[in-house]
Amino acid sequence: MDPDLVAPVVPWDLVLSEDELVSLASLCDVIIPADQHSPAASALGAHDFINEWVSAPYEGNERDLTLVRGGLAWLNTESHRRFDAPFALLGAGQKAELCDEICYAPRAAPGLEAQARFFDKVRDLTSTAFWTTEEGMADLGFVGNRPMATFEGPPPEVLQRLGLT
């Protein structure tokens, strides 16, 4: 593979449907909501990144496509069954009721293992998508990726905090 590293492009087609993306964007925002420091995940395109991820022509990504599609389908089926509405249109409390059941694999009920894996996969991909943007990096306070004349090492307050003074 010899892609142009200076001007990258995504060479594959994106496969998730509009409806799937609506559900996914909603879930991304449950995982990383807006607060006073930075926007919600979907505002930074997390769902679009996940679409790029699950559409990629690699073995692991193809597995993730099935996992994510199946998880979104379950989420909407369950939303309709319990609340008679698609996931994206549920209230915050209703969304939390569903997500609480699958957000932590060791506490997921029997039969929901795959849904817990789905949730963790979307959580990982959402966090990657969110924190790798300029807004996400600014939220973290990342200082770097710009030339500096000198490298001084940690500032005194850091040394003090670590007991290194």
Place this chain on the structure above:
Amino acid sequence: MMPWQDDPDVIVVGSGAGGGMAAYVLACSGVKVLLLEAGRDYDPVTETPMFQLPKDAPLRAAGTSDKPFGFYDATVDGGWSVPGEPYTSAEGTNFMWWRSRMLGGRTNHWGRISLRMGEYDFKPYSRDGLGFDWPMTYDDLAPWYDKTEMLVGVYGTNEGLENTPDSGPEVLQPPPAPRAYELLTKKTCDGLDIPVIPAHLAILTERQAAERLSNRLWPDNGLARRVTRESMASRAACFWATPCGRGCSIKANFQSPTVCLPPALATGNLRIVTNAMVREVTVDAGGRANGVHYIDRETRTDRFASAGVVVLAASACESARILLNSRSSSFPDGLGNGSGLVGRYLMDTVGAGVSGQIPALENLPRHPEEGASAMHLYMPWWLYGEQARGALDFARGYHVEFGGGQRMPGYGAFSGLEPLTEGAYGQRFKEECRRYYGSFMYFDGRGEMIPNDDSYCEIDPDVVDQWGIPVLKFHWEWSDHELNQAVHMQETFAEIIDAMGGQVLSTVQTDGARAIAAPGQIIHEVGCTRMGDSASNSVLNQYCQSWEVPNLFVMDGGPFVSNADKNPTLSIMAIAWRSSEYLVEQLATGGLS
């Protein structure tokens, strides 16, 4: 530029650490060199994605089977697999062979870790009865280590530690200031009696003293002095940002295409042909090498280049492959393979790692931690005494590479928080990410593998690549020395993380086979054309010259007799420089004809 059209004096096959250095030394010495590179032309100055963000790349620049080290890694058409260029493995062998198809080869993405082999490392058999001794001593090579470090630019310090050689005066660049997590690790390791000292990396921390260094390198050669001075003067110092694995457009780190090849070209004595996949070295009726056959990858046609001397520097395994595929009535088992040792005693580095989360590093005030990209401090092997007392269940040592810090978030930067946060999502998850940022660390051991009879490569008679060239088949076995060492690494790193008040995040294995990285995975494969003191026990003499074909040399990782825990690139370059000077002397005295 086509400086000359007649036959070259020397053909060099491969443009990486060994070939780049050979081309530089030979061209500087007035020898006409034709350099054949299997990959495409590559210019780090224009092609390096210096400040591109993860989000600018597909998959946030995550590693894929196409680009195992991530989208921005300076590897062209390569990785563990090269399209159309397979290799095979014996049953039960999981050897991984990293190649890249670009000018400069793997020097474009390498870790820049530049550790000298020490006096013990050249005579391992004499010390513990295992493996083999080199036909040279540390003192034999030391002057060329100095030269290589001066040309390349290596930062570090002289600590006077056992088997961890000092460089000559005014050779090293000053080391960068340690980062916060490195200082915290040092403080912890001081209490565990593990030395933590400045690493040696091929990165300029200040502009090279071009005048002084070029005078010192080439006191009696005005042309070499000029081209070296001009090349050094064109390199900038590190500006403390961007990952070295992408390459460096300001030439602050070492890559063959920014450091070795430009001055060599400037002499007018070097011609480079890229997309030239060498398949065979040919011999004349007298059994002397007289040229090479290569496939022009663009036209898929066979070409021939003739020269009075052939230097293979295609990588340890690829050079062995070329020799084994160079069969003739004079050399039915492959060229220069009268000893039967071509392909034998293939080694990689023992690798094992542990990652951890360090609460003391949580919520630290934000500050720049990219520094020189890779490590500023490392731990050289320290348990010589314990080993001598028989207190360890393995021979030979390892060094420790460790990292962490407030780096640019990339793919997976906050993956795996489920167990640490009991499945947090929502506002709490967002806050947990902020808290954990910069608090993760990893420790990787890089240790010595002892050569053995069962680790080797040979030609697979049943498989050819897309160029019609028979491919390599790999065989591999670890001994208990490597497996036990890998366990010792993981236990030691868990102890360090624990002493830092941290939490070990990966599984610490007590079974060496589970702890150790796959063979080839550390990408330090050496051996296959080892040097020695006689034609019966080695392929080459100490100057990388074939015993049987005096105008044939191998100047890559192939000549290695052992694989100390010192990453091989610096030694490949120093040995290539020393051997190239020998080659020049032999040319001058007619010793090769």
